Amino acid sequence: MRLSRSFLPVLKESPSGAEVASHKLMLQAGLIRQTSAGIYAWLPLGIRVLRKIEQIVREEQDKVGQEMLMPTIQPADLWKESGRYDAYGPEMLRIEDRHGREMLYGPTNEDMITALFRDDVKSYRELPRMLYHIQWKFRDEVRPRFGVMRGREFLMKDAYSFDLDEAGAKVSYYRQLLAYLRTFKRMGIKAVPMQADSGPIGGKLSHEFVVLAPSGESEVFYDGKIEEVDLEREGLSYDDAEALETLFKEATGVYARTDETHEEQYWAEVPADRQRTGRGIEVGHIFYFGEKYSQAMGLKVSGPNGEIVPMMGSYGIGVSRLVGAIIEASHDDNGIVWPEAVAPFTVGVVTMRADDEATVAAADDIYKALTDAGVETLYDDRDERGGVKLGGMDLMGLPWQIVIGPRGLKDGVVEVKSRKTGERHELTVQDAIAKFAS
Numbered sequence: 001m002r003l004s005r006s007f008l009p010v011l012k013e014s015p016s017g018a019e020v021a022s023h024k025l026m027l028q029a030g031l032i033r034q035t036s037a038g039i040y041a042w043l044p045l046g047i048r049v050l051r052k053i054e055q056i057v058r059e060e061q062d063k064v065g066q067e068m069l070m071p072t073i074q075p076a077d078l079w080k081e082s083g084r085y086d087a088y089g090p091e092m093l094r095i096e097d098r099h100g101r102e103m104l105y106g107p108t109n110e111d112m113i114t115a116l117f118r119d120d121v122k123s124y125r126e127l128p129r130m131l132y133h134i135q136w137k138f139r140d141e142v143r144p145r146f147g148v149m150r151g152r153e154f155l156m157k158d159a160y161s162f163d164l165d166e167a168g169a170k171v172s173y174y175r176q177l178l179a180y181l182r183t184f185k186r187m188g189i190k191a192v193p194m195q196a197d198s199g200p201i202g203g204k205l206s207h208e209f210v211v212l213a214p215s216g217e218s219e220v221f222y223d224g225k226i227e228e229v230d231l232e233r234e235g236l237s238y239d240d241a242e243a244l245e246t247l248f249k250e251a252t253g254v255y256a257r258t259d260e261t262h263e264e265q266y267w268a269e270v271p272a273d274r275q276r277t278g279r280g281i282e283v284g285h286i287f288y289f290g291e292k293y294s295q296a297m298g299l300k301v302s303g304p305n306g307e308i309v310p311m312m313g314s315y316g317i318g319v320s321r322l323v324g325a326i327i328e329a330s331h332d333d334n335g336i337v338w339p340e341a342v343a344p345f346t347v348g349v350v351t352m353r354a355d356d357e358a359t360v361a362a363a364d365d366i367y368k369a370l371t372d373a374g375v376e377t378l379y380d381d382r383d384e385r386g387g388v389k390l391g392g393m394d395l396m397g398l399p400w401q402i403v404i405g406p407r408g409l410k411d412g413v414v415e416v417k418s419r420k421t422g423e424r425h426e427l428t429v430q431d432a433i434a435k436f437a438s
């Protein structure tokens with residue numbers, strides 16, 4: 001992508017009114033713009049990151065479930081059936097259509113998926129199932145803040161499991177636990193599972209996945225032992241129920257809680273030298289609530305010895321919140337430092353002198369070669385001062401920069417800089433291309 005033809009509005013000054021680094025940086029680097037309180041437009045740079053995160057979530061979910069897509073607008077009747085319509089309160093955006101029918105902008109989909117499943121699944125042979133979708137949600141938060149981290153409209157991955165019994169439902173829960181650990185690892189962040197309160201979703205068993213960051217909304221208390229466990233378990237199969245249970249026990253058996261569930265009595269049992277406290281951002285939340293929705297909404301299947309009411313769980317990931325959370329975990333004084341897996345572009349190409357023919361020719365060549373090789377490249381070809389462009393590249397946080405100027409070219413070299421380490425190497429044009437296009 002050529003910057004001269006892009007809508008990538010980078011702000012010179014740090015925007016006022018944003019309280020946390022990720023919100024400031026997302027506005028300044030031109031990822032998002034607010035259109036109403038807690039509602040954002042995703043600009044071209046922002047949507048590329050959002051799509052990368054979404055795709056990682058999708059690939060890991062496809063290993064344990066099947067994708068579908070439910071609508072954003074739901075009929076109130078579904079929520080009356082489950083008994084949640086009144087209980088959900090003012091966080092729900094209620095809408096009336098032209099016929100006076102009560103509708104709502106979905107804050108979550110337990111009720112709808114239970115009804116869909118109930119209408120088509122009749123036999124125990126069709127269980128277990130795990131379904132997921134990635135869809136926008138609306139919650140009329142009292143205090144939307146921190147940009148996309150606590151928005152009113154936000155993108156969520158929500159999965160739902162249906163099992164014949166509690167033992168099966170727990171295996172589904174463990175599978176998602178592992179899928180989550182692997183998902184967050186691929187994004188270059190570490191999310192710690194913590195015992196959680198299930199709130200309006202319900203159920204007794206629930207865990208939040210928390211990214212540690214000083215700007216996090218929750219206070220966290222955990223046993224440092226959790227950091228030593230290899231939670232992602234590369235070799236572990238989703239079909240190995242026993243190994244999944246062992247993982248669950250190891251991942252959740254150590255003390256790790258947020259302020260919502262913290263209990264001094266158990267905290268005191270953690271050896272003092274292993275007690276860690278700090279703040280964290282909840283990027284995922286999984287729930288096992290058994291028959292809560294299936295019972296209320298009449299979902300039952302025929303079993304070998306009579307009717308069975310399926311046991312359910314639900315599993316959420318804050319896809320849009322993750323964009324902010326990853327920035328909170330990965331930035332410096334100059335801007336964002338994207339982990340390679342979620343970066344909007346891998347390489348930024350910068351001309352230091354847009355009025356120097358040789359510089360422009362070399363940059364054009366590099367840009368073309370990288371793009372042809374499928375390397376996602378942002379080319380700052382604007383007629384701007386070199387320093388301004390370099391500042392913009394640091395702010396946008398692309399993992400690599402190739403800086404091309406007349407001085408280097410005289411010796412046949414360009415500069416390749418790593419955004420993360422700041423290390424710079426002089427390479428020939430051919431070697432610079434080969435480093436990424438191989």
Ligand code: P5A
Nearest residue numbers: 108149150151154158282283284285315316318321
């Ligand atoms: C689980 C899936 C649920 O809604 N039902 C379906 C369950 N869980 S949850 O914890 O309430 O939300 C799941 C994740 O969504 C993100 N999230 C938000 N992101 C941005 N702005 C918000 N206002 C917001 N609310 C929730 C969080 O990452 C949460 O873990």
